[in-house]
Amino acid sequence: MNILADFRTHRPATLADAVAALDADGAVPLAAGTDLLPNLRRGLGQPEVLVDLGGIDGLGTISTLADGSLRIGAGATLEAVAEHALVRAGWPALSQAAEAVAGPTHRAAATLGGNLCQDTRCIFYNQSEWWRAGNGYCLKYRGDKCHVIVKNDRCYATYHGDVAPALMVLDARAELVGPTGRRSVAVAELFREDGAGHLALNRGELVAAVEVPPADGWTAAYAKARIRDAVDFPLAGVAVALRRDGDRIAGLRVAITGSNSAPLLVPTDELVGGGWDGAAAEALAQLVRKTSNVLKTTVTGVGYRRRVLLALAPRTVDALWQGS
DSSP, X not given: OOOSOOOEEEOOSSHHHHHHHHTSTTEEEESSOTTHXXXXXXXXXXXXXXXXXXXXXXXXXXXXXXXXXXXXXXTSBHHHHHHOHHHHHHOHHHHHHHHTSSOHXXXXXXBHHHXXXXXXXXXXXXXXXXXXXXXXXXXXXXXXXXXXXXXOSSOOOBOOOSHHHXXXXXXXXXXXXXXXXXXXXXXXXXXXXXXXXXXXXXTTOEEEEEEEOOOTTOEEEEEEEOSSSSSOOOSEEEEEEEEEETTEEEEEEEEEESSSSSOEEEOOGGGTTSOOSHHHHHHHHHHHHHHOOOOSOSSSOHHHHHHHHHHHHHHXXXXXXXXX
């Protein structure tokens, strides 16, 4: 059986042409395809047309703006983001996150926009067609039930992107271009907690760029746990941004990935104004626990992934606290 459906490709030269193409039924954006194409080979999805964004001039530009913000085009490769002098000097957590994605050859091709908009993953979804057919399709694709939590009305496939949580704690915004024009949203607003519909993009919209404000006294870091030191998606990932004022936490942002259907910010307001000690670390771990929803979506056990996530958050804060 041929599971790779026939489709057309379209390579627009401008964002306007790309938006027009994506506004058609069955159109799917294609950046480097490091996530999309393996899924299509597994029979996941049947696009009528792939809109190749690689021909749009200037979509991969990395620069600073007049106010000192960093602007990265969605077409910039993760390798370029990780190694760019501007990023390393002013926003090292973003460089860390980009460098943590997959392996070197993936990063040389994969784009920032593609990484942000990657599909959610699940051991019941990311399988061969014959396996899915034999075990029953799932709510995410061609089925009517979620195999992770049976008798539930939504999909619990997990988002495993590394770059999104780093951008979230850096207070970055995404520039979206669509049929109705341009709009700017916080990176956190790109996502919804639904594994089958995790991107909050309107029809025909695409991510054109992200803008990251100046650090302005904040320090940040990204840490992830995975089976191998390269290639693997995060079993759990934590991004932290900290602003310290003497022995007081003047600001704290924490975002998690690999645990939910979307990357999520952890509410940390109750810790701001206090000091950083064992009690604060335990309080943060409990806030992460309440925010996360680790389920059986990978081959690695739920208990291990949860413990790693709860340990990574205070450990990353502690490293930033000591470093500052």
